[in-house]
Amino acid sequence: MTLKEKIANGKFVVCGELGPPQSSNGGLIRKKVEYFRGLADGVNITDNQTAIVRMSSIAAAKIILDEGLEPIIQVTCRDRNRLAIQGDLLGAAALGIENVLCLTGDHQRFGDQPEAKGVFDLDSVQLIATARVMTEGYLLSGHKMKESPRFFIGGAANPFAEPFDMRILRLAKKIAAGAQFIQTQPVFDLEIFHRWMEAIRVQGLHERVAIIAGIMPVKSVKALLHMQAEVPGVRIDRQYIDRLQTAPDPQEEGIKIAVEIIKELKTITGLKGVHLMPVMWESIFPRIVEEAGLASQGPKETSS
C-alpha cells in the first residue's frame, strides 16, 4: 500500500526523515534505511537541507525505493528554476517516486556556501500548482504530455510562526493549489498547535488535506536552545526546556517528551499522522515509534 492509500484508509501514518550524506556514500543511506524498515509509511528525503550541499534527494530516494521503502522527496525552490524543477519531477516520476513535498527552502545565507545565488523562481504555492498541472498532463509551457506523472503532492505548514492568521490563509492557498498532504514544523508547543488545528477544523480544511504533525526528538537541552535561537519559526514551550535541564539523563527525557507529544497528538481530531525528524539521530526512530504505540500493525507484517 502506498502512503496515499494508507491515509485514505484512515491509518494514523508515521513518516521518518532521512538526510542524505555530504558525500557519494550510498551505503550510508542503505544503513540508515534499516531504522525505518517496517515502521515508517514514508521516508522524507531532504533536499540540500539548511542550504548545505548533500546528495540529490531524487538519487537518495531511488536507493530507498530499491530497498523497498516509500520515499517522499522534498523539492525546494532555492536551487532550481522552473525548468529544472519540472525536469527533475519528470525524472522522479520515471523512477517510480510518487510522493513530492514542495517547499520554498531555507535561504542560502544559512548554509555553508552563503555566497551562492538563490533562485526562488517559483515559491512553494506555485511549486505545488506546478506539480498539479503536471499530474493533469501539462507542462507550464502549456505543452500536453503524452504520459503524465502521478504525484501525491505535499506542502509544509508552520503553525508556530507569526502572523498566525496568515498561516491558515496560506494553508488554504496551498490546498487550493493542489496540496494533498501537509507536514508541519516540529511541535514543541501543544497549546498553539491545538489552537491551529481548531482554526483548521472551523474552516473544514482537515477534510480536504491530510495533516501530518512534525515531531523532533532532542538529545540535550543544548540542542533545544539552539533550535530556539537559531532555527527560525520554531517555538518551544518553556516546560520542555526546564524538564531537559533538570533531568538526570537528558537523552531519556528527550525521548519521553517526544513520546508524550505524540500520544497527545493522537487524540486530536483531524490529524492524520506524525512525521518524526530525528536530525542526525535516526537510530532512535524505532524506539519512539514503539513506545508511542504506533507500531500496532507490527514490523513483520509490513516489511517486505
Add this chain to the structure above:
Amino acid sequence: MAENDVSFDFITYEKKPFTPAFRRFSRFSLFFEDLVKVPLFRCQHCGECLLSHTAYICSQRCPKRLRNGPCGGTGQGGSCEVYPERKCVWNRIFRRSRFLGRLIFLKDIEKAHNWNLEKTSAWLNVFSGRIEAPTFFAGKKGKKS
C-alpha cells in the same frame, strides 16, 4: 468553483513579444514610474506589480521574493528569517491588509513571476494588456467572488 481552475489558469501566460520600440518606451515610462514607486514603496522593478494586492507594501522586498505569503521562518515578533534586524515584509502586509479590510486579495494565488517583465514598466504592461490591472477597491473584488 473558482479554486479548481487555479492549476489550469497557472499555465496561461500572455505571450506578447517585446519589440525594440516597446522596450524603449518602457524604459521611458519606467523613469516616471520610479519617481512615484521607488520613494513610496521601494519598488524592486518586478514589472508585474502586486502592490494593489499586498496593501501597498512591495512584497518583492522579501529576500526570497515570495509572491504568495510568508515563508515558514518568520521569527517571534515578526522578524525576517534571513535578516533578523528587518521586519518580515509579509507580516507587515498581513497586518495592513487586515487593518484596511483587504485580506480578500491575499487569498488569490499569484501566478509564477514572468521574469521577462523584470525591469520593465508595470504601468505600460497594464496598458498593453500584459498583466492584470490593479484592483483599488476591495469591495468590487468581494462582490465578484
